[in-house]
Amino acid sequence: MKNLRDRKFLLIQFSALLLFFLGIAVYYNILKSPFQFDDIKFIVENRSIRGLSNPLLIWEFLPTRFVDFFSLAVNYHFAKLDVFSYHLFNLFLHLMVSMLVFWFAWLIFSTPIMKKERLAQYKGEIALFISLFFLVHPIQTESVTYVHQRSTCLAGMFYLSSLCLYVTARLWGIDGKLHIQRRILYILAYMLALAGMFTRENTITLPLAVLLFEFYFFRVNKQIRWLPAAPFLITLPVIPITMFLSKPITLLHIQKLADSPVKGWYYFLTQLNVKITYLRLFFFPLKQNFDYDYPVSRGLFELPTLISLIVLILILVIAVRIFRKYKILSFAVFWFFLTLLPESSFIPQPDVISEHRLYLPAVGFCVFSVCAMYYMFVAKNRKLLAVLLSAIVVIFSVLTFRRNIVWKDEISLWNDTIGKSPDKARPYNERGNAYADRGSYAKAIADFNKAVEIDAKVPFNIKNPLHSYSIRARIYYNRANTYQKMGDFEQALSDYSRSIEINNKNAGSYNNRAIIYAKKNEYDQAVSDLSQAIKIDPNFILAYSNRAALYMERHKYPEAISDFSKAIQIDPNFIEAYYGRAVAYLNMDNLQQASLDFEKVKRLEGKPGGRK
Secondary structure, three states: OHHHHHHHHHHHHHHHHHHHHHHHHHHHHHOOOOOOOHHHHHHHOOHHHOOOOOHHHHHHHOHHHHHHHHHHHHHHHHHOOOHHHHHHHHHHHHHHHHHHHHHHHHHHOOOOOHHHOHHHHHHHHHHHHHHHHHHHOHHHHHHHHOHHHHHHHHHHHHHHHHHHHHHHHHHHHHHOOOHHHHHHHHHHHHHHHHHHHOOOHHHHHHHHHHHHHHHHHHOEOOEOOHHHHHHHHHOOOHHHHHHHHHOOHHHHHHHHHOOOHHHHHHHHHHHHHHHHHHHHHHHOOOOOOOOOOOOOOOOOOOHHHHHHHHHHHHHHHHHHHOOOOOHHHHHHHHHHHHHHHHHOOOOOOOOOOOHHHHOOHHHHHHHHHHHHHHHHHOOOOHHHHHHHHHHHHHHHHHHHHHHHHHOOOHHHHHHHHHHHOOOOHHHHHHHHHHHHHOOOHHHHHHHHHHHHHHHOOOOOOOOOOOOOOOOHHHHHHHHHHHHHHHOOHHHHHHHHHHHHHHOOOOHHHHHHHHHHHHHOOOHHHHHHHHHHHHHHOOOOHHHHHHHHHHHHHOOOHHHHHHHHHHHHHHOOOEHHHHHHHHHHHHHOOOHHHHHHHHHHHHHHHOOOOOEO
């Protein structure tokens, strides 16, 4: 018995070390990749993660992802915007989740039903290959390498750790041992489930995953024990209630997308095709794309959609038919569909397809593919099977490493995307931004012009199911920013105005247009635009600072002090606001307050993270 325990311990230790070192080898080339796309909005420009002292700001920003953004705030606290630390954190999470996948697979074969299966004798090596597949599969690159998608890894960690603790507690309960420890595990599992609910919205399926596991692996006399699962079922309304009460931007966006009832139907039809694409990416991870130009289905009887529906129904029917003989394969199929459900059903998302949505569903694929190969080949030639699975791990590792090279910088990423989505406006828009940041203004303008040309072909109607949201306003806004950097203020002014005509809810357009009005000495119009920017975004710190500067020019010192103070309230490390307020106090002969602000400026100048 002692030798058996020692062998198990050595296997677990070896598996953990192999996962750790292989993960580092496959992903080390991402550690210096820059922030990309939504990283700028949610990390670089996100005021809510600038400090740990006021977590309420993070909660107000997006409550259903509070834990995710709090982790970003921790990153910012220790490393500011050093991207290395963010990537290192993401990679650590992925390694943790891969180890949890090993534990999860091990636990499946430890359940009363599965430990009698012929594959149970190989559970250690099966669990290792499942976790290796999960670790190095190329489809995971977007979740790990794209910093903003940390939420998928973090939610995956909470999801699997909660489920693993729950299953362990249930197994201990069957043995009738460790009563107190079992209760502690239940409590920890429940707490992790709640943490997951405030990390990413797709964690809503966790209670259903608990039931799925109970149904497949813990049923006694065809009966499910509801009592252990009941506390988890109570968490089902947590995310909907949180979204309803807090009204975060995500909910408002979904409401806008759902204005027309037909939209959910179009999205659902498209998801039938998307699921087939997801399955293809699992088995043949080639031609990965950061921004797919995916056709929207407009009818059930379109041939691709109808074929997709038939294939999916066939898969589900087969999963039901193999339930008795190949339980774990059937479970893996339903796991895939369940974990994909929140983002691939009737609820419209801005993008109909995204690879990061496959992070948790990948567990089902890995369990299915490895176990299916064991069922087919282990009795014939176990060594050859091990070689075959190892070869697949190597192939996946090489593909993942190569895919990560695409993420080395913005130009590389968007060049790859444009090559695969040449008729989509957004990749040109984003590459234009990347060129503008590098000072390549001519190339940037050319890309923005191309984006305008492509987008103009799409009917501009927010309720059009073929064009659920338009990036047209953003293209004009970005082109205006570039013209402004070039000193072509008339063109910039024209594009800002066109952007505002299309979308009058972008505070940045008003703020930047105000700067141009100020240069043209159109003071009243500039103040009006800045006031509108603040009305749209009450925490827009630059708008307060810019309006205060205009008040200073007109000697309206009390108004300037009020705006500088508001900027300081939003960001206590905003040096420019302290300096501006100090000057305003000087002009009002308030030497005491001016001296205090100047002292604050000196302290911040010597403090890392002081915002200038």
